[in-house]
Amino acid sequence: MSFPQSDLVQRGISDEFYQALEAAVGAAHVVVDPKAMEPRLIEDRGLYRGSALALVRPGTTEEVAKVVRVCRAAAVPIVPQGGNTGLVGGGVPQDAVVLVTDRLNRIRAVDPLNSTMTVEAGCILSNIQQAANDIDRLFPLSLASEGSCQIGGNLSTNAGGTAVLRYGNMRELVLGLEVVLPDGEILNDLNGLRKNNTGYDLRNLFIGAEGTLGIITAAVLKLYSKPVLRATALVACEGPQAALALYDRLRSRNADSLSTFEYIERIALQMVLDHTPGCADPMAQEHPAYVLVELTSSDPEADLDTRLEAALAAAFEVEEILDAVIGASESQRDALWALRENLSEAQKFAGASIKHDVAVPVSRVAEFLMTASSACRAHVPAVRICPFGHFGDGNIHFNLSRPLDMSDADFLEEYPAFNRIVHDIVAELGGSISAEHGIGLVKRQELRRYKDPVALRVMEQIKTVLDPEGLMNPGKVL
């Protein structure tokens, strides 16, 4: 095999380095061909393009540790990558070795009675969901990229998605971790315990650290009882204030089964109706806003439809909602879900968009939506505001599509200005500028602006003590 030369030799990276990588993982698993590396240099939306010395594909945790030690000895940065589906450029390398986790794809253990599963970082999320389903359990994490994203990436970004309302973020779905540290040692805490108070909680330090503190190689995941019933409704309402009242109503009585509360404004729904074949408005009239509501239960006698109907009837009675359609069959329920699931795709037809993945306290979602919408319209009057998302988590994807009569390029020039407008309002409301996507490259400057400086300093202290050479996914988060 011939290795890239040129300036690498000048930097002291020579054949010996590549040979050491090959010795660590086998020659077949060190990739330097530019064409083969290409898909690993860019992120999903093409916002960033990086460069790599090699892709390395270890097959075991011990091999990951060897790669880390080889890179460390040569002072070469390491960027771990799973499915490379992240949305903030967290996996983009710069003159680094890309450590691809796809060969770490074993389900090491399944323990139905403990409701746990021990998986390696490279397992694809949908495969994990399926393996849980095979033993009559649920692994609840669910997100758009589940067919290709890997659990290692889900862990490193503390992934969110549509099941957070009921089951929590990725962080809440993990009991134990195995991590290769920046010095190549292996932290072994693959415990399957619900209770364990033996020292500092290192697990949560690595979860959500976006690969900057070490490489997660395996995890013990929590499984849940499999729901066997669901009741699904699309509910129309006047706007966020009404949605909040409905949320409070459902939560107070149906807390045991409430699993979904997703908000969609009409303009966003209209984009789905306009651009997604097979999607139709289930209501006769147009309404300002909608909520997709779902109750689920593992009790086959739970009679969720009756409960949902009763709750919605009571809400209708007091004019909290304008209309509602309850799915009467699995296919009708799937059709209601399709209206939510196709939002991101449909918005692509509307031209350039400027997105904000933000969260505020649930009590302030309505205030956020109204204030931020006004402020954005004051900046660009014809901007099309398409907010939707996880209302019950306080997490809104506050997406702006360009005005019909504006070019993509002109609109995208307003990216920083819109960021400032929206993030300032989020900060004012005690919110987060990154609810579920993380910081990566994209939001690094914004983090410096909005994060408590003392918290930033502690983050830097931890980074420095665990990764003094700064070789683990450098330039991300901090």
Added chain:
Amino acid sequence: MSFPQSDLVQRGISDEFYQALEAAVGAAHVVVDPKAMEPRLIEDRGLYRGSALALVRPGTTEEVAKVVRVCRAAAVPIVPQGGNTGLVGGGVPQDAVVLVTDRLNRIRAVDPLNSTMTVEAGCILSNIQQAANDIDRLFPLSLASEGSCQIGGNLSTNAGGTAVLRYGNMRELVLGLEVVLPDGEILNDLNGLRKNNTGYDLRNLFIGAEGTLGIITAAVLKLYSKPVLRATALVACEGPQAALALYDRLRSRNADSLSTFEYIERIALQMVLDHTPGCADPMAQEHPAYVLVELTSSDPEADLDTRLEAALAAAFEVEEILDAVIGASESQRDALWALRENLSEAQKFAGASIKHDVAVPVSRVAEFLMTASSACRAHVPAVRICPFGHFGDGNIHFNLSRPLDMSDADFLEEYPAFNRIVHDIVAELGGSISAEHGIGLVKRQELRRYKDPVALRVMEQIKTVLDPEGLMNPGKVL
């Protein structure tokens, strides 16, 4: 005021130090009277006796920060104390300032629509429960000392208790924190957000750190929908294997409402019956083991009794259980709970006891109980083994009472030997030597023996970078 002198002056701690403390919190809140300090020098069971330079009772976070800076300048250790109800000596001072949090007792904010409450560290747990109840919400943390323990202690020890099965440990009940760091700076992360991926999760680093990384001064707590119905049963069974089968049955169909699954062996129940006035066996016959089961719901129409009856009838049908009593009224349900709640107290009548707060995977609880019981009987044949606890969390209080014909002193000499026997089995089964009580002073040596050395090293690195002088609750955990 006259300050303790003697060897303190030699150590450079003089009037100026005490005056600086008084300047920080007001003279009335610096206590040096030995009699007044006494209750703060010992822990609940009198296993350890410490010494203090002063008790200091700051009234605000800013005052906590000032105290920390004064102590740091004088190189005086600080031991934070809440209700001083811990079980592992985590609050015992040694030549330290005891920072008592009881004046930090304000509920700063209540947000019913966000289901959150912002509380200061010195709030007593039962007051927080009541404040949640007042707005029709539940703060689920519940444990024996709830009438006097403070939330700051609950946070610092990641408290467990009887509601973990449904709601998780303390860790899972927190959204944001305010912490005074070892250098006297204030980390402000009092967010009330369900989703927030903006950098490392510092919150979980301070939770469960037992005051060794800083002093938690306030927290944003998650509240839940208030249950309005409960169904409670005492179920008799052959032993842990049958209990596990019952647990699996209830979890698979009644996951939405299952809130309690507490295991009690006959010998432990008998102690309650023998020593607790008003407690009676609700069954005609004696049985080897029992489980206290409770379903709860916030839906007034949930009909939990019917569901519980159906599940227990099915279990009886297949001889999984031997008998069951369902509480028919609130007072009957309370009476069933009293059998569980009086276990620790009743055991005191049986003489000296050697306790183990351990956890294993739920699937291995039966194996643990059988193996550990045999091994303990092999060591001291007449030892009375009284295991009980949070079966559904895998957390058993594996308590040993002395043989009837053995003195307390002779039995307690076997403490280290029994620890080794039980903890070795726990480790073999992938368990934890401290499920919910923490490490403190009591389990520090055990931690060194059983914890992954790499994890220990990372813990030490974090301790060193955040508290280089080692002044925060020294000698605890690490």
